[in-house]
Amino acid sequence: MRVLILGGDGYLGWPTAMHLSNKGHEVAVVDNYLRRDMCREQNVEPLYETPNLHERVEIWKSHTGRSIGVTIGDLRDWQVVSEVFSRYKPECIVHYAEQPSAPYSMLDRRASTLTLMNNLEVTANVIFAVKEFSPEAHLVKLGTMGEYGTPNIDIEEGWLDIEHNGRKQKFLYPRAAGSLYHTTKVLDTDLLWFYVRTWGLKVTDLMQGPVYGIYTNESRMDPRLLPFFNYDELFGTVVNRFVAQAVAGHPLTVYGKGGQTRGYLNILDTLQCVRLALENPAENGELRIMNQFTETFSVNQLADFVAKAGTRLDISVEVKSIENPRKESEDHYYNPKHTAFQNLGLQVTPLSEDVLCEMMEMVMRHRDAISDGSIFSGKATW
Numbered sequence: 171m172r173v174l175i176l177g178g179d180g181y182l183g184w185p186t187a188m189h190l191s192n193k194g195h196e197v198a199v200v201d202n203y204l205r206r207d208m209c210r211e212q213n214v215e216p217l218y219e220t221p222n223l224h225e226r227v228e229i230w231k232s233h234t235g236r237s238i239g240v241t242i243g244d245l246r247d248w249q250v251v252s253e254v255f256s257r258y259k260p261e262c263i264v265h266y267a268e269q270p271s272a273p274y275s276m277l278d279r280r281a282s283t284l285t286l287m288n289n290l291e292v293t294a295n296v297i298f299a300v301k302e303f304s305p306e307a308h309l310v311k312l313g314t315m316g317e318y319g320t321p322n323i324d325i326e327e328g329w330l331d332i333e334h335n336g337r338k339q340k341f342l343y344p345r346a347a348g349s350l351y352h353t354t355k356v357l358d359t360d361l362l363w364f365y366v367r368t369w370g371l372k373v374t375d376l377m378q379g380p381v382y383g384i385y386t387n388e389s390r391m392d393p394r395l396l397p398f399f400n401y402d403e404l405f406g407t408v409v410n411r412f413v414a415q416a417v418a419g420h421p422l423t424v425y426g427k428g429g430q431t432r433g434y435l436n437i438l439d440t441l442q443c444v445r446l447a448l449e450n451p452a453e454n455g456e457l458r459i460m461n462q463f464t465e466t467f468s469v470n471q472l473a474d475f476v477a478k479a480g481t482r483l484d485i486s487v488e489v490k491s492i493e494n495p496r497k498e499s500e501d502h503y504y505n506p507k508h509t510a511f512q513n514l515g516l517q518v519t520p521l522s523e524d525v526l527c528e529m530m531e532m533v534m535r536h537r538d539a540i541s542d543g544s545i546f547s548g549k550a551t552w
């Protein structure tokens with residue numbers, strides 16, 4: 171398949187590009203380095219440097235002989251979008267190109283409006299480009315489990331059957347986002363649903379949980395092919411953060427009671443899920459929604475897991491509850507369904523001490539680069 175990956179320099183975009191290229195697909199990536207710029211602007215650089223996209227594709231080619239097309243450009247700019255779509259004529263599009271951090275989206279007015287404008291404008295441009303240049307293409311869009319919030323009823327995969335005054339209809343499952351970032355994802359879903367109904371587009375919206383890890387079959391080929399590893403409170407996801415805190419000898423920062431429960435997945439399983447979604451496309455006029463996570467954990471369970479793995483490496487890990495900088499429930503019901511990917515054949519990579527120890531060993535090699543200011547700056551408050 172000809173696959174266009176939007177946000178192909180990102181934590182997930184680059185490993186996805188290599189994975190699909192390795193499977194024999196024709197891959198091109200687009201990115202404007204927004205993520206790199208935001209990290210620099212906030213002084214929360216990833217743990218190690220990563221080559222730029224042009225360098226990455228050269229390194230990839232030197233190992234595999236396979237080419238990946240690169241465009242550096244802003245997908246808010248219609249000129250860039252129309253040029254890329256008319257050049258590559260994609261059969262499928264993986265849309266990762268958004269500002270992905272909840273805490274960043276809550277920093278101040280400027281960061282909030284950047285998140286809002288960037289995420290919605292990119293999604294709108296992509297929808298118009300699919301209609302104009304590739305109306306038969308399958309659009310796979312990354313949403314988040316955070317769109318649902320933490321309701322006191324079971325979470326279905328995207329849709330809910332409602333019976334009201336004796337009549338029935340299926341509706342989008344109610345959304346209750348906990349940050350402006352998550353709200354942009356809710357709005358994205360509404361935009362997609364509107365244009366699926368209006369233009370009969372073929373869309374898969376993936377409600378993904380927080381991802382951890384950096385190792386994939388492809389990124390293991392060369393350390394220069396590894397994705398970013400952020401451990402700061404703006405761009406680091408919780409497992410990656412706890413691993414870095416453990417290695418740095420910093421107490422694991424559990425927010426409040428630590429009962430916040432979410433669905434997590436290994437980066438290996440993100441790649442499998444995206445590939446399974448592409449290989450089993452939605453129908454014309456279908457908005458297919460799948461919950462993309464493999465296991466649920468509370469923050470306390472994750473902290474205990476990391477502490478145990480630390481013991482195996484002779485690292486003594488302290489777990490400390492700090493005042494919760496976010497407005498969120500710390501103790502709640504959480505029962506989200508996630509059978510769609512299992513039905514497509516997903517082979518789950520469970521979280522294990524082995525997985526955590528390998529991540530810790532990697533962080534240990536870069537221990538000197540860990541900045542205390544990044545671990546906890548107190549910026550991520552709302």
Ligand SMILES: NC(=O)c1ccc[n+]([C@@H]2O[C@H](COP(=O)([O-])OP(=O)(O)OC[C@H]3O[C@@H](n4cnc5c(N)ncnc54)[C@H](O)[C@@H]3O)[C@@H](O)[C@H]2O)c1
Nearest residue numbers: 177180181182201202203204205245267268270312380381
């Ligand atoms: N990482 C996770 O745990 C996670 C969990 C749930 C959902 N997601 C979603 O998955 C997607 C990818 O996440 P990620 O962690 O790889 O984030 P990331 O920031 O590393 O990747 C996004 C990429 O998109 C690029 N980008 C953003 N706006 C752009 C624009 N206007 N033009 C061109 N490029 C642009 C960024 O520079 C970045 O490289 C995001 O949409 C995110 O919301 C991620």
